[in-house]
Amino acid sequence: MRLSLTAKLHNMNEDKNLAAARLTLDTYLKERRMRRTPERYAILEKVFSTDAHFYIDALHEVLTLEGHRMSLSTVYAAIQLFLEAGLVRRHQFGNQPAQYERVVAGEMENHHHLVCTSCGRVRAVKDAELMHQLSNLHYPTFKTQFFSLYVYGLCAWCQKRLKKQNAEAAAAAAAKSDKKK
Amino acid sequence: MRLSLTAKLHNMNEDKNLAAARLTLDTYLKERRMRRTPERYAILEKVFSTDAHFYIDALHEVLTLEGHRMSLSTVYAAIQLFLEAGLVRRHQFGNQPAQYERVVAGEMENHHHLVCTSCGRVRAVKDAELMHQLSNLHYPTFKTQFFSLYVYGLCAWCQKRLKKQNAEAAAAAAAKSDKKK
DNA sequence: CTTAGTGCAAAACCTTTGCAGGTTG
DNA sequence: CAACCTGCAAAGGTTTTGCACTAAG
Numbered sequence: 001m002r003l004s005l006t007a008k009l010h011n012m013n014e015d016k017n018l019a020a021a022r023l024t025l026d027t028y029l030k031e032r033r034m035r036r037t038p039e040r041y042a043i044l045e046k047v048f049s050t051d052a053h054f055y056i057d058a059l060h061e062v063l064t065l066e067g068h069r070m071s072l073s074t075v076y077a078a079i080q081l082f083l084e085a086g087l088v089r090r091h092q093f094g095n096q097p098a099q100y101e102r103v104v105a106g107e108m109e110n111h112h113h114l115v116c117t118s119c120g121r122v123r124a125v126k127d128a129e130l131m132h133q134l135s136n137l138h139y140p141t142f143k144t145q146f147f148s149l150y151v152y153g154l155c156a157w158c159q160k161r162l163k164k165q166n167a168e169a170a171a172a173a174a175a176k177s178d179k180k181k
Numbered sequence: 182m183r184l185s186l187t188a189k190l191h192n193m194n195e196d197k198n199l200a201a202a203r204l205t206l207d208t209y210l211k212e213r214r215m216r217r218t219p220e221r222y223a224i225l226e227k228v229f230s231t232d233a234h235f236y237i238d239a240l241h242e243v244l245t246l247e248g249h250r251m252s253l254s255t256v257y258a259a260i261q262l263f264l265e266a267g268l269v270r271r272h273q274f275g276n277q278p279a280q281y282e283r284v285v286a287g288e289m290e291n292h293h294h295l296v297c298t299s300c301g302r303v304r305a306v307k308d309a310e311l312m313h314q315l316s317n318l319h320y321p322t323f324k325t326q327f328f329s330l331y332v333y334g335l336c337a338w339c340q341k342r343l344k345k346q347n348a349e350a351a352a353a354a355a356a357k358s359d360k361k362k
Numbered sequence: 363c364t365t366a367g368t369g370c371a372a373a374a375c376c377t378t379t380g381c382a383g384g385t386t387g
Numbered sequence: 388c389a390a391c392c393t394g395c396a397a398a399g400g401t402t403t404t405g406c407a408c409t410a411a412g
Contacts, residue, residue: 037393125320300411
C-alpha cells in the first residue's frame with residue numbers, strides 16, 4: 001500500500017507524538033515510583049492515536065473491542081493520571097459527560113472550540129495568531145499552564161432546525177387563536 | 182444611612198440589570214405562552230442580586246432561608262429556562278457541580294477566568310481590550326452568541342502548597358533509599 | 363377550566379471508592 | 388515479597404424524571 005506524502009508526514013508526527021508521550025509517562029511514573037503497567041500504556045497509545053476529543057466510555061469500549069481486557073475504572077484512573085501528568089486535557093460542555101483530548105508534547109494550544117448551544121456539538125478551529133496571543137497572557141501570582149477558549153453559538157444545522165421549529169410553533173399558535181374566535 | 186456615590190451607582194446598575202432581566206423573562210415567557218410564576222421571578226431576582234458565580238444548591242438554600250418555599254427541582258427547572266433565555270451562563274470546572282453566572286442585558290463578556298488546576302478555585306479577571314477583540318470573532322455558518330476564556334494554572338496558594346509537598350516527598354524518598362542501603 | 367408548573371421521591375447518570383486478588387519493581 | 392494496581396461491585400453526588408396536586412392564563 002502506498003501512502004501519500006502528507007499521509008506519511010502525518011504518520012511520522014503521530015509516531016513522534018506517541019513516543020514523546022510514552023517518555024513523559026515513563027518519567028512521570030518513575031519519579032513517583034508508580035508502576036508502568038501494560039494497561040496504562042495501552043490506554044496512552046489509544047489516546048494518542050487521534051487528535052479528536054473522546055469520551056471515557058467510548059475509549060474503554062474501543063480498547064475492549066480491540067482485545068485489551070481492562071475495566072472501566074482502570075481507564076478512569078489512567079486518564080486521571082494522564083491529566084495530572086499533563087498528557088490530556090479535560091473539557092466539559094453543558095452536562096454531557098466529560099470529553100478529553102491529548103496534549104501534544106509541551107506545545108501550547110493550537111486551536112479553540114466552537115460549541116453549539118443547542119445540540120452540543122463541538123468543532124475545532126485553528127487560528128495561530130490568536131492562539132499565540134492568548135498563550136502570552138501572564139498574571140502575577142498565577143502560574144499559567146494552558147488555556148481554553150470556547151465560542152458558543154448555533155451551528156448551521158441547528159440554525160436551520162430552530163428556524164423551522166419556530167415557524168411551526170407560530171403556525172400552531174395562530175391555529176389555536178383562530179379556534180378561540 | 183448614607184451611601185457613597187459609587188455604592189449608589191452600583192445599586193442603580195443592579196436595579197437596572199434586574200429590571201432588564203425581568204423584562205427579558207416576561208417577553209420570553211409570553212412568546213412561548215409559559216407561565217409567569219412567583220417562583221421564577223423570585224429565583225431571577227436572587228440570581229441578579231450578585232455578579233458572582235453560584236451553585237444551584239446554594240441558590241436554593243439561600244432562597245429557602247429567606248422564606249421562599251420551593252423545591253430544588255424547581256430551581257433546576259428555572260435555571261434551565263434562564264439558560265435557554267440567555268439570562269444565565271453555565272460553567273463547569275473539573276467535575277465540581279456546575280456553576281452559573283447571570284448575563285447582563287445583551288452585553289458581551291467583560292471578564293475571563295483563571296482556574297486553578299490543583300484546588301479548582303476560580304478567579305475573574307477583567308481585560309477590556311482582550312474581551313473586545315474576542316467578541317469580534319466571527320465564523321461563517323456559525324452564529325456566535327458568547328464566548329468563555331479559561332486560563333488554567335496554579336494559584337499562589339497551591340504553588341506554595343505543592344512546593345512544600347514535593348520537598349517532603351523528596352525527603353521521604355531519600356530516607357527510604359538510605360534505609361535500603 | 364385547561365394545561366403548565368410545582369413538589370416530592372425515586373431514578374438515572376457519570377465518576378469514584380473499597381476491597382480482594384494479582385502483578386510490578 | 389511488599390506495595391501498588393486492577394477488576395468488580397457498590398456508593399456517591401448531581402441532575403433529571405414521573406406523578407399527583409396546585410395555580411396561572
